Amino acid sequence: MTNSGGGGSRSDKRKGAGEVRKRKSCTLDTEVADVAQTDEIQSKRVKNDEDDVLKVRTRHKKSNSLVITVLGGTILRILCYLFIYDYLAKQPQLSTPFVSFQRLQSGVAMLKDGVSPYDGDTILIQPVVLHVFSLIWSAPRWVLLTAYIFLDLLAAASIRDAVQAIFKELNYKDPDDYAAMAFKFYFLNPLTICTSAILSLATIYNSLLTLFVYAFCKSALVTASALLGVIAYFSLYPIVLVISLWIRLRTFKKISASFGILALTLAGLFYVNYALNGFSTSFVKNCYGMLLSLDDLTPNVGVYWYFFAQIFNPMRVFYLFVFQLILPTMCLVLAFTLRLL
Secondary structure: OHHHHHHHHHHHHHHHHHHHHHHHHHHHHHHHHHHHHHHHHHHHHHHHHHHHHHHHHHHHHHHHHHHHHHHHHHHHHHHHHHHOHHHHHOOOOOOOOOOOHHHHHHHHHHHHOOOOOOOOOOOOOOHHHHHHHHHOOOOOHHHHHHHHHHHHHHHHHHHHHHHHHHHHHOOOOOHHHHHHHHHHHHHOOHHHHHHHHOOOOHHHHHHHHHHHHHHHHOOOHHHHHHHHHHHHHHHOHHHHHHHHHHHHHOOHHHHHHHHHHHHHHHHHHHHHHHHHOOOOOHHHHHHHHHHHHOOOOOOOOOOHHHHHHHOOHHHHHHHHHHHHHHHHHHHHHHHHHHHHO
8 A cells, every 4th residue: 555655656757857857848839939939029129120121222222323313414514515515506417397406596686676587488386486496595504504504404304203113013023123214324424414515496396305204104194285386386296105095094084175275285386476477477488387397408417308309399298198107007006016916
């Protein structure tokens, strides 16, 4: 009896010791798990902090790069204007009769003298442009240069935002990097720098065009249609962009609304020019007839002027018709192809 009682107490002691060991091991495992969890949380915090620091550094680098781009492009434009303006203004690669600042000067001078700028075939710029510049003509040239630099900045920012919007829509990785690259490519482009430095009207038209591209990428119906009307009124050929706009709008209701806005914009601008020109349509022949008939054969980067300078007169009308149809025909074919894809 005594032995059996002693054996029972020993077994109880062993069980108790085993339970104590189990409790200790469980407690130890729990402590180890807590420590591991704490370490994991701390490592995550450290990693998040490192990521935040990296993001801040990247943001600072991008902002510094943007500032350097803006300063560099601005300084280049100022230097070109101060030192090589006369040389650049004579280059046919940078200016055409329709955007030439020299012809703008002549037109404003004739307007101020009370002479119609459209009596001859020299002034190919719309009356509204002549009247706007006549209001600010007495301002120092650095004011005009500042305005042109601002327009280039606006154009570059519009391209940047348009690229960012499209790349986000297409789920590209790091769309901000592509947008920043587009900004740099435009603002530091030698062609845009020189065009702005010689105060060419092309800078104004380019800024309007980039604003249209931005509105197009954002699917802003009213803004895009109105801007396209303004651009097409000044240069005619951008009217082919209406095909891409209508493809993006897709529905008949939106296309009809876009057509109405475009037509109203064109009609409104025509009436404004008609009124500013003394209710005369004499500007139509110079501003649009010369563009379509290619009567002004001033050398430029295109090939039309050379071709029509060499062609025989009996064949001129035929080739003029063919050459003017090339652009809209190609755009229509491309539009239908993209529509069917």
